Amino acid sequence: MKLSNRVQALAESATLAVTAKAAAMKAQGIDVLSFGAGEPDFDTPQNVKDAAIAAITGGKTKYAKPAHGIPEAKAAVCTKLKRENGLDYEPSQVIVTAGGKMACALAIQALIDDGDEVIIPVPYWVSYPEMVKLAGGVPVYIEGNDKNDFKITPEQLASAITPKTRMLIFNSPSNPGGFTYSPDEVKALAAVTAGKDLVVLSDEIYDRLLYGDQKFISFAACSPQAYAQTLTVNGGSKTYSMTGWRIGYVAGDAAIIKAMAKLQSQSTSGACTFVQHGLAEALTGSQDTVVKMRAAFEERATRIHARLNAMPGVTCNRPTGAFYVFPNVSGAYAKLGVKGSVEFAAKVLEEAKVAVVPGIAFGSDDHVRFSFACSMEQIDAGLDRVAKLLG
Numbered sequence: 001m002k003l004s005n006r007v008q009a010l011a012e013s014a015t016l017a018v019t020a021k022a023a024a025m026k027a028q029g030i031d032v033l034s035f036g037a038g039e040p041d042f043d044t045p046q047n048v049k050d051a052a053i054a055a056i057t058g059g060k061t062k063y064a065k066p067a068h069g070i071p072e073a074k075a076a077v078c079t080k081l082k083r084e085n086g087l088d089y090e091p092s093q094v095i096v097t098a099g100g101k102m103a104c105a106l107a108i109q110a111l112i113d114d115g116d117e118v119i120i121p122v123p124y125w126v127s128y129p130e131m132v133k134l135a136g137g138v139p140v141y142i143e144g145n146d147k148n149d150f151k152i153t154p155e156q157l158a159s160a161i162t163p164k165t166r167m168l169i170f171n172s173p174s175n176p177g178g179f180t181y182s183p184d185e186v187k188a189l190a191a192v193t194a195g196k197d198l199v200v201l202s203d204e205i206y207d208r209l210l211y212g213d214q215k216f217i218s219f220a221a222c223s224p225q226a227y228a229q230t231l232t233v234n235g236g237s238k239t240y241s242m243t244g245w246r247i248g249y250v251a252g253d254a255a256i257i258k259a260m261a262k263l264q265s266q267s268t269s270g271a272c273t274f275v276q277h278g279l280a281e282a283l284t285g286s287q288d289t290v291v292k293m294r295a296a297f298e299e300r301a302t303r304i305h306a307r308l309n310a311m312p313g314v315t316c317n318r319p320t321g322a323f324y325v326f327p328n329v330s331g332a333y334a335k336l337g338v339k340g341s342v343e344f345a346a347k348v349l350e351e352a353k354v355a356v357v358p359g360i361a362f363g364s365d366d367h368v369r370f371s372f373a374c375s376m377e378q379i380d381a382g383l384d385r386v387a388k389l390l391g
């Protein structure tokens with residue numbers, strides 16, 4: 001049976017693959033410590049669970065009406081985007097999706113035709129290029145440099161834009177880099193995109209996970225032009241530890257949002273109804289647990305950064321957001337007798353029983369990604385093992 005050309009050309013998600021492999025090894029009784037998926041170890045806040053349970057008990061178990069988001073969830077999204085991001089959106093400018101990933105996929109499907117160029121800064125989240133290719137688009141990469149915290153410059157962005165450019169995918173705080181653009185840096189990039197016939201897909205799923213004195217600005221908040229051309233994506237997974245609930249949202253130009261809703265109506269019929277009630281509570285209820293989780297992530301960020309930097313052959317940038325570090329481990333390749341990030345990750349898994357994601361999946365073969373959305377005990381135990389291996 002022949003698989004479609006589209007699917008044959010598609011790479012498997014490396015983040016999910018590493019996580020599944022670590023889980024399978026654990027199920028076999030192997031003591032693996034996984035730094036794979038970006039999945040918070042905290043439980044979903046109780047108020048959010050209670051809201052979803054009440055929705056189930058109250059019979060909110062039918063199709064979401066409308067499919068692109070129940071009014072309560074859309075109103076909560078508008079409240080959040082105003083309160084935290086200073087953005088004014090109407091419910092008609094919002095759809096609720098089965099995770100932030102679905103929001104990104106719908107945006108790309110709605111906007112990209114064969115041969116259209118999509119600018120993606122490197123390192124990038126594994127799924128962006130594959131989503132673009134699936135739509136027939138052409139990823140155009142801008143190389144970040146770890147000496148500059150991987151951030152792209154306005155000059156690099158300007159020279160990557162061609163008449164075929166339809167989209168810039170922007171992700172700050174970054175997965176996998178753990179870096180965050182300052183408000184001035186985002187504004188400088190927005191000054192380049194202003195007036196260009198392109199959409200900025202701004203994946204802001206880590207907007208509340210900031211460390212040190214790092215500040216955040218939404219791309220859409222940079223200027224009226226940026227507001228008009230930006231799709232702002234976010235969701236419950238990272239901020240509210242709701243990964244398994246699959247709930248996200250996107251806000252932007254009403255005509256694009258309507259097109260995305262049409263696509264959604266012909267694919268998933270939207271996000272789960274009672275989960276949308278959970279999202280509404282997450283966004284509008286007490287934010288105390290978010291504050292606590294963020295503080296815990298910051299302590300972990302400090303620890304993992306210091307420990308990785310102390311290892312021979314490893315250099316690691318200080319994480320200012322999200323819950324990832326993306327150390328350059330190429331200085332350890334010769335010692336381990338490995339040729340790139342895939343072999344490095346395989347060696348670390350085999351010999352130290354520590355799961356990390358090879359950097360090549362994010363566009364750099366000199367790096368690997370550690371997620372520190374796990375306990376401090378696991379960070380210490382895992383890094384003890386890696387340190388022993390690297391000598």
Ligand code: GLU
Binds near residue numbers: 039125175
């Ligand atoms: N976004 C998370 C990660 O990068 C979850 C897995 C995925 O969807 O990629 O690990």
